[in-house]
Amino acid sequence: MKLKVIIHQAEEGGYWAEVPAIPGCATQGETIQELIQNIYDAVEGCLSIDMDTIPIGATDQVMELAV
Template identity: 70%
Template sequence: MKLKVIIHPAEEGGFWAEVPAIQGCALQGDTFEELLSNLYEAVEGCLSVDLEQIEISKNDRVLELAV
């Protein structure tokens, strides 16, 4: 999967970024390297789902999709 990320300079220094394909996925870093490191964690957190919080009936199927 490839995602486009928009990186902005932060007014107070450092950077902040947003992932337009994932609503609400934004992150920041004091340096560009820190921003990139935080990026993977932010995307994973935005895409993770806790199935225990979702009601699933015995007729439902849960699939894991890798793209």
């Protein structure tokens, strides 16, 4: 999966980034390298779900999709 990320310079120093395809997915870092690692963590956190909270019927199936 490829996602576009918009990187901004923060007024107080460092950087912050947002992922427009995932509403509310944003992070920050003091350096570009730190920001990139934080982007991966933010996207993973924004896309993760707790399967225990989703009702699944006896005839339902769960499938993982890689895009």
